[in-house]
Each structure stands twice: as structure tokens, then as C-alpha cells.
Amino acid sequence: MNPDDLLYAETHEWARIEDTPDGKLATVGITAFAVELLTDLVNIDLPAEGTAVEAGQPFGEVESVKSVSDLNSPVDGEVVEVNHAIAGHLETVSNDPFGDGWFVKIKLTDAGALEKLMDREAYEAQIREDQ
């Protein structure tokens, strides 16, 4: 169920990396496993366009009835687009976390952090260990 073409962070964010004329662009969201853990998603707090983000550092928060968790950026870069459509429609995230439920697009300033991310197999192995 986790797509093959994504990179995954230990903290359950995913990144889809594309090459554009301006350099590398990462679309970022949270995994279906994270959505399942949260269950009752009640708020997602995202940064404004133009915000600089750092790999492994929080750039927003995702909140369920029971708890709030940081969203950690999987990459170094600058937020160039925010998915405002999910704000009033958190079910989009629950129903399609790897598609329409994406959070932000980040223009990479440094591709070095990509090496710390996992492929699908490694991520699924981590989930199995956590459980």
C-alpha cells in the first residue's frame, strides 16, 4: 500500500522527488500508517509559502483528538506551495494520504538529506519493528 516511488522518514512523512527546471522539488505528506495511528485527525497546521525548512526539523503539526505531533521535514529547502484545500477537509488526508492529501511542496536547497530517507521496503520493515 506504500507507493514504491516515494522516500520515507522515520517519523512517517513521505517525499516524492521530481526534477524541475528550477532544481529538485519534494512533495511531502504523511503515510497511511501515520493516518491510521492518528485516526481522529482534527487539525493540520502548515507553514506559509516561503518558509525555510530543515531536514528532521518540525515545519508544522498534525493533531488528533488524543494528541499532537510535529511534522518533520524530510528535506532541506523552502516551502513553495501549500495544499490549502485540505484545511477544511481533513478527510482528504485520511482517504488519500499519498495523493490529494499532500501537505507542502518544498524546493530543495540541498539534496544531501535524501540519503537519510528510506525506500518502501526499509520503511515497512521499520513499521513492523515498531508494532
Place this chain on the structure above:
Amino acid sequence: MDQQQESLFRTPLYEWHVARGGRMVDFAGWSMPVQYTSIIDEHVKTRNAGGIADISHMGRLRFEGPGAAVFLAELLTRRVSDMREGQIRYSLVTNEQGGIMDDVLVGYYRNANGQPFYVVVVNASNRRKVVDWVQSRLPPERAERPGQEVIFTDVTRLWAMFAIQGPRALELLQPLVDVELPWMRYYRGAQVAILHPAAQRQGGIISRTGYTGEDGFELSVGATIAADVWEVLVELGRPRGMVPTGLGARDTLRLEAGMPLYGHELGEHVEPFQAGLGFACHLTGYDFPGRDALRAIQERPPHQARVGLEMAGRRVARQGAPILAGTDQIGEVTSGTFSPTLNKPIAMAYLRREYAEAGTVVSVDVRGRIEPARLVPLPFYRRNNQGA
């Protein structure tokens, strides 16, 4: 993780919870389901039809013997000695300084043999502490005083307890017990026969009490028949739209109902009047620990009041969030969650009394960012038909 789970207490329904996908967490040393499907789903179904919750982790302390009434009167803040059979009262256990050691329900019942007894229901998180406190006040020379004997038993592990809450709770339970539930008033209870083969002719205790803001009941049955009786409740509840509910919904339901929770609104550093629990303190009768301290506290108006907050935004202010007026801290959030009924974040807090007026707008520091909130009267939710 597994190692830790091993050492937790399990209710008689532990296997059922696990088999039905309950997400098990450590709650006060018990392995309990926080949810089966989703907190919001279980919450909404409780309000609309009914929820069935395993609350066997709640401590149940039984007192009997000719000295039980006086012993409890000298332990609890609420008068006990004038209680009639079938009556239940909300009370506190306070320390010598008047701080709240626990909030409890005390019920007075009579068993099938005509013997009267009291059951004190305590918080799971405080059971050890309250049991120690009781035992320290009940040395053999007190427990065995001729004509004033007190028999104290911690029956928590012997009895399961279920909360059946919501508008359809009564119709679910009525066929299963030999008392007329419509005539049972709020905060009343009875020893009953359970009219189902699953109970194997054992009785139980049913009371019109709860922690959700709905009409509802709490049912205690012996641990050996608990799983079978539970199964009957769940099966009969399903066609009525009633569902098993976990501790997550129990918390959101009680918060909407404005009910305090020990460890959040209540603690040993909290005195009853600031918590709005003056009604549970009877200061002119028996001498219980903290009575004189509470008399002195009652003389001066409390600095703080327990209040309700509705957040303007979507971020939830949780326990510990400071409340500010300008740069001054004027209070602190004690419980916060997302209210499924109001579809917005709500919180309870202690606030300096001069600010504690409905409609006042305050600032809450929610994890480093200021969020506006408005004071609203408690409870956040009141059911339409306050029948019972």
C-alpha cells in the same frame, strides 16, 4: 513494550478488547482500550444511541459491619451516616490540609441476605493511595472495636464494572434486571438479579450514574461472568446503534459534560472550593481529615475558579497550557480536547477569579503560539431531555 504490557493489570474483558481491535494502552497500571474504531465515532454514537464501556479498572472498596457508616463519615467529606439504602453520593477524600486525595462515589446497598454495605468507587490512579489511607485509619483495634466493627475489602479484581450510557441505555438494560429502571432516579442504585442465563444466577449492582453527560447506568457483575454478560450487552446493543467505547471517548464525553478528572482538574494541591466542589463538603458533621482546614479555606474566597474555554482556532490547548492576559499568566489549562459535538477545541482551566466571567476573551499559549479563547459556562454539552 510486551514486557511492560505483561505487568499491567487486565480486566476480565482483556481478551475481548484485544480480539475486537481495541488499541490497548497503559492507563494507571491497567491495560485498557483507548478506542476500537475511532474516538469521534464512539463519542458520537454514545450521544446518539449509546456506548458500552469496560470500566473495571475503577477501584471498588467495600465497607460493611456496624462501624462502617461512622468510619466512612470520618473519611469522606460528604455526610454518609444519613444515607438511605440505594442512595449514591459524590464525595471527596481530602488530606489534613484539605487537598483532594480522590473524588469518589459512595453507594449504600443491601445484599440478598439483608446485610447493608457501602461501596466506594475510587479512581484507578488513586486506588493504592486510598487503600493505604484507609488501612492507616483502620488498625485492628479500630476495625475490631466491639459493636463498631468495620470490614474493609478491596473488591476491584473480584467485580467487573460496565458503563452503559446514552439515550438507549435504559431500553437495553431493562430486560436484563429485576428492577423498574424508569423509576430509578439519578444517583440511585440497587442490588439486582440479572435475568439472563449468562449471569449464571449471580446478581449485580446497577446504578443510574455515569461520566458522559448522558442518561445512563453503571453495572457491576462478578468477574467470572463478566465476559459473558458483556457479550450479551454488546449483542443487544448492536441493533440499537450502540457500540463498545474506549477510554478516549470516555475522556471527550466527560470533558464536554464539564466533569472534573483526577490528575487534571483535581489533585492534592487543589482544594474543593476552587474546583467548584463545595457541594460535596459537609463541614459541620463528622470530623474527617482536612475538615478544619476546609472551614478556614471556605472563609476566604478562592483565588481561582474552574472555567470552560472554547478555542477560536483549530489548535487544541492541552493540559499545562498557560493562559495569559497581556504578558501576565492568569491561569492554566487542565484538560483540553477536540469536542466532537461542538466541532471545535474545548478546554477546562483554572483561572484567576477576577477573569472568570463567561464571555471574557483570553490568550492561551498553545505550544509557543498564542491562540484566542472565549470563556463559556460549564458544561459545554447538556443533553436535550434531562429526564432522570
